[in-house]
Amino acid sequence: MDHKILQATRELIEEAGYPALTVDQVAARAGVGKAAIYRRYASKAEMAFVATVRGQWPPPLTDTGSLQGDLLALVRAFHARMATPAARQVAPALISELAVNLELDKRFQDTFLAAEHTCLADIIERAMVRGELAGPVDPALAHLLLLGSLAAGLYIINLPVDETMITDLAAATTAGLVAMAGRRHSDPEGAAQPR
Template sequence: MDHKILETTRELIDEVGYSALTVDQVATRAGVGKAAIYRRYASKAEMAFVATVHEQQLPPPADTGSLHGDLLALVRTFHARMATPAARQLAPALISELAGNPELDTRFQDTFLATEQAAFAGIIEQAVARGELAGPVDPAMAHLLLLGSLASALYLLSLPVDDTMLTDLATAATAGITALATRHHSAPDGDRHGC
């Protein structure tokens, strides 16, 4: 049933656009009740987000052998999801809905963002274990450095994002994360922040 709901949501976004999409349309075409949809998703925006951008389970982080390689693999995965026409339609609506709905915002933080930050935590742990980082850094900061920059490029600045830019974003995030780890783990105990 989950697959059918998400597949139908993607089809309808392609056909009518996100703004014209309704939960009723999805329920009718998928052959499910609206209650079944609302048991899974708190809103149309959440349902569309899962269908087009971000399932709640992400593949495990790649272990390419370097922090830069791991971050590049991750940003390429997210770019493939975030750059679709459906995601470009959805992102502004979702941001608006999150701003006006604290319950949805909390759910979004506790599910999707927590999953993404767990992926960053895994990448950081691998880099620390390899000796690339002086110690761990806050996964939320790593998330902001890489995926926050990608989201800004795609949704706010409307920049043409190609693989060269993705490589540059991974390089900048690698440098930032490395600098944070060095600063946080070489400073006196009283000066450490964000670890």
């Protein structure tokens, strides 16, 4: 049933766009009742986001051998998923709903964002083991620098994000994380204080 709902959602978005999508249409196309949809998704935006963006996210990423390589692989995968025409319609709608629906926001934090933080925690741990980072860095901060910046570029600033920008974003995030880990490692007490 889940597959039918998500497939119907994708098809309807491709045919008429997200604004025209209704839960009634998805239910009819999938051959299920609306109640079955609402048991799974709190809103049209959440259903559309899962159908068009979330899927198998984050993707399984191999160790590239460097912090910058790992961050570049992640941001490329994020861009490929988030820059599609469907995602450009759905993600802003979901962001709007997250601001007013606390239950949906908690579910989004506990699933989609938690998976991204786990992925970044793994990347940070590998970089520490390789000696690229002098100490730990908060995965939420790495997320904000890398994926948050890309999301802002795609959905708020509406930048034409290309491979050069993606590469520069990975390099800038790497430099920032290395500097932050080094500062915290050399001055663990002072690092928490504003300068």
